[in-house]
Structures are given as C-alpha cells and as structure tokens.
Amino acid sequence: MIRRQAEKSAPRLTRRTEKRLIAQISKGCEASARELVEAHQDRLFAFVWRVLRNREDAEEVCQEAFLRAFGSLDSFSPEYRFSTWLFTIAYRLCLNLIRRRRALTGELDFAELPSRDQDVSDRFAESEEARRLKDKIWEAVDRLSVPQRAAVLLFYREGMSCDQIARTLSIPMATAKSHLHRARGKLRDSLSGLVEDWSHLEALREAAS
Amino acid sequence: MITCEHARQLFDRYLDGELSPSLQAELHAHRLSCSLCQSELAMLEACGDVILLDRSEPTVSASFTDRVMSAYVSRRAHQPRRRLVRAAMMVASPMAAAASLLLAVVLVTPDTPQPPSLVAGDSASVPEFLRNMAGDPSPGEAAEEIKVIPQMPAAGFMQAWITEVDGWTDDTLSRARAGFDELKLLLHEARRDTHDQLVAGYRSAPESETATQDDAIEGTLPAWDLPGTLWSPSEPSDEASQGLLLDQPL
Numbered sequence: 001m002i003r004r005q006a007e008k009s010a011p012r013l014t015r016r017t018e019k020r021l022i023a024q025i026s027k028g029c030e031a032s033a034r035e036l037v038e039a040h041q042d043r044l045f046a047f048v049w050r051v052l053r054n055r056e057d058a059e060e061v062c063q064e065a066f067l068r069a070f071g072s073l074d075s076f077s078p079e080y081r082f083s084t085w086l087f088t089i090a091y092r093l094c095l096n097l098i099r100r101r102r103a104l105t106g107e108l109d110f111a112e113l114p115s116r117d118q119d120v121s122d123r124f125a126e127s128e129e130a131r132r133l134k135d136k137i138w139e140a141v142d143r144l145s146v147p148q149r150a151a152v153l154l155f156y157r158e159g160m161s162c163d164q165i166a167r168t169l170s171i172p173m174a175t176a177k178s179h180l181h182r183a184r185g186k187l188r189d190s191l192s193g194l195v196e197d198w199s200h201l202e203a204l205r206e207a208a209s
Numbered sequence: 210m211i212t213c214e215h216a217r218q219l220f221d222r223y224l225d226g227e228l229s230p231s232l233q234a235e236l237h238a239h240r241l242s243c244s245l246c247q248s249e250l251a252m253l254e255a256c257g258d259v260i261l262l263d264r265s266e267p268t269v270s271a272s273f274t275d276r277v278m279s280a281y282v283s284r285r286a287h288q289p290r291r292r293l294v295r296a297a298m299m300v301a302s303p304m305a306a307a308a309s310l311l312l313a314v315v316l317v318t319p320d321t322p323q324p325p326s327l328v329a330g331d332s333a334s335v336p337e338f339l340r341n342m343a344g345d346p347s348p349g350e351a352a353e354e355i356k357v358i359p360q361m362p363a364a365g366f367m368q369a370w371i372t373e374v375d376g377w378t379d380d381t382l383s384r385a386r387a388g389f390d391e392l393k394l395l396l397h398e399a400r401r402d403t404h405d406q407l408v409a410g411y412r413s414a415p416e417s418e419t420a421t422q423d424d425a426i427e428g429t430l431p432a433w434d435l436p437g438t439l440w441s442p443s444e445p446s447d448e449a450s451q452g453l454l455l456d457q458p459l
Contacts, residue, residue: 028398030282037277045269055267062269063277070281137259156260162225181221187256188249198252199244 013039018082026073037066040083043158044090050153051094051146061097065090080167087158087168091150098146133194140190147171148183155180211235216246224253298388 013021013036024032041062048065049058068089069082076085141149150169154160160168166176211219216239222228223236240247270276 027394028285030278033281034274034278037274041269041273041277045273046264046266049266059270059273062273063280066277067280067284071284133255134259134263134265137256138263138265140256141260152260156257177225180225184221184224184253184256188253191252191256192249195252196248198248198255199250 011039012083015081019078022073022076022078022082025070033070036082040086041066043083044086047087047150047153047157048090048094050141051091051150052097053142057097061090061093064093068093083158084160084164084168087154088170091169094150095146136191136194137187140187143190144183144186145179148179148186151176151179152183152187210242211239213239213243213246216240216243217249220250220253223250224257301388 018036021032021036025036044065045058045062048061049055052058052061065086069076069086076082141152144152147169151165154165154168155162162173162177162180165180166173169176169179171179216236219228219232219236223233228236240250
C-alpha cells in the first residue's frame, strides 16, 4: 500500500514555523494570520467540501473554523499540530451544519444530493476507463456515512494515523479504526462488481500519481 | 501459506500500515497466488490512491483569504473588551485568593499560643538561660528530653498547609503576572489605535499643519507606538490633535 503525503497541496509548515506564526498571531500580527490561512485553506476546504459537498457551505465553515481557531489561540496546545486542531473545529462545524439542515429537511443525507459543483475542471489526465472508475470511487466515498467519509479522507488525503483521526474527530481510537475499516468494507461492496480484475488497473494508479 | 479468509482478515491492518513484516510477506505470497485477493486488495489500494491524489474538488475562491482576514480584523476589533475582562480576572483572582487566605489565617490562628498542659511526672524542655539560673547540673539530660517532646499534632498539618499555600502562591503569582502582561499589551494597543486615529484625523483636517507618522517617530507627536512609553492625553503637540482627542473619546 502506498502511504504518501498529498504532494499537490500547499507545502506544509514545519512545527517551528507554525509555532512562530501562532506566537505572532497572539500578539496581533495579521500577516502571520494570513500566512497560516494560506498554508491551510486548500487542504481544509477540500476536506470540508468532501464532507458537505457544497461550495458556499464549505467556504463558510472554513472561514468560521479559522476565526474560531484564531479567537481561542490561548487554549491551543502546542503539542498538537495546528492543522489537527483546525480540522477538529471544522469537522464539528460541519456536523452542526448537517444537524441543522437535517432538522429542516428531515433525514436527508447530503451525500445523496447531486453536487452543485459539477462544472469543476478535471485536472486528472486519464483514460476514459480510469475516469469512469475514479468517478465510481468518489461516488462510493460519497455514500459513506459522515464520520466514515471523514475518517477515510483524513487517513488517505491528510496522511493521519488512527490516533490523529481519533483526536480530530473527538472519538475514541477504536471507533476511528472501526469507521475506517467499515468504510473500506462499504467501498469494497460498492465497487466489487465494476471490474473483473482490479489488479490490472495499474494505469489508474499511474495516472493518479 | 495462509488461506483467503485469513488473508482478508489482514487487509485492514495491512492498509493501516500496522502489519508486521513477516505477516506482510505471507500476505504478498498469498496475493501472488490468489487472483481474487489480488484484485480485492488492488481495488482498495486504488481507492486510497484516488482519494489521496485526485483533486477533482473545486478550489477555494480567490477572495477567500481576504474575506477571512477582514472578518478576523473585524472580530478582533470587538475582542479588547473581552480580553480586558479576562486580564482583569487574571489579576483580580489571585488577589481575591490572597485576601481569603489572609482571612482564613486570621480566623484559624488562635489569638495566643496555647502551651501544652502538663501534669505531674511529664517531662518538659527548659530553656538554657533558665537552666543556668537554676544551676542545672545535667544539661545533657535536658537536651535528651527536648528530643522526646512530641510535636503538637497541628504542627504537621500547618506545615503541610504552608507547603500547599506556597504552591498556590507560585501559581497565582504567575497567573497574575500573565494578567498584568495582557493588560500592558492592551494598553499598548489602545495607545497605538489612538495614535492611528489621531494621525488619520490629522491628515484629513484641511487647515491643520500636517503631522505624519514620521513626526510621531521623530518625536513631534508622542511616540505611543514604542513599548514602555506612557502616554497622557495632555501631551498632543497642538490644538488640532487636542480637539480630535476630545471629539473622539477612547
């Protein structure tokens, strides 16, 4: 299995830089706040959008997550990464939003809604077959429950360990593992009839990398 | 060689990166011989690769950073009051704690020390000067007696309590210090904001002689940007700034 960091996103800050920026933000430095926003906004937005599947909502949640993080920097423990804390806040805001929407629309699951962002440019050069499979994989991911989807995204996209996922989602580690494993089970069930032999699809992985 | 059932039980641990090297080798060996497990594992790996590397999500709006920053600046403008209250609490709470401690000491401590009551046959320590006055021939025995006198039970309690209080004191002092630092920072920020307001108003005033940020640096205006410089409202250099100050109370 390949465990790689997401090379295509913005370069991640070192712990030292992160600490320095946080100390400066505490003193009221706006430039440092901007730097921290720019360093995290793409990754955070991708995660939140995958959970909510709506651009406006995702941007609103991301903005609020940054503001809350900056507003309570004195309660931030430097032993954790800022990104872990930021994703935790954003995930809770996502859950709150989903709950509010559910209260308004009944038990409607966001994942069942068609995405409003169908016009996104596809920057994934690939064959027709690879594109079809990639879409099927994302559809299967969208059908996962919210915690399962979050666990899968944090594991694969953010390269988090089960322990870090547990901290980010504020759940016990055993539950985080369970979400991840059940998610894989669901993905397997959703995708198993699609291709006779997945092992010859090295082209998909090659195209992805 | 492991069976398919056993191999599938290992999939999650393998994909989590938690499988021991020996079991990994077993799994790979099985994978080479079993097309079904090979395909299933390849499918799960493909899922991971697509989630990791495919960026088909929309990107965040170009104006997002600016929007966050303007909301941040606007929220911060409302924060000083909360920060002031918090800093005041940090300073006040140790003082309140110290006051209650003092009260407790006053209430708990007896007015006059009560000597242990002695009955006939008890031993008691005799101060040196008394022994000398009485011409005590055996000071060694008296010293021995001093050793055997039991401590008052309260003494141990008081000692433990004092140690505890000592700990609290360090803690509360450091919190108070942090509170004072916060208050100092707020004062500094308030001075800077006032300075900005003054300079902005000063520049827009049509008839006044222009005083600039450079003047503040040069010393024409009070340099309240500099830490440790105390600013008083009577210091502005001319009538215009004096007027602005009155028109724009802090």
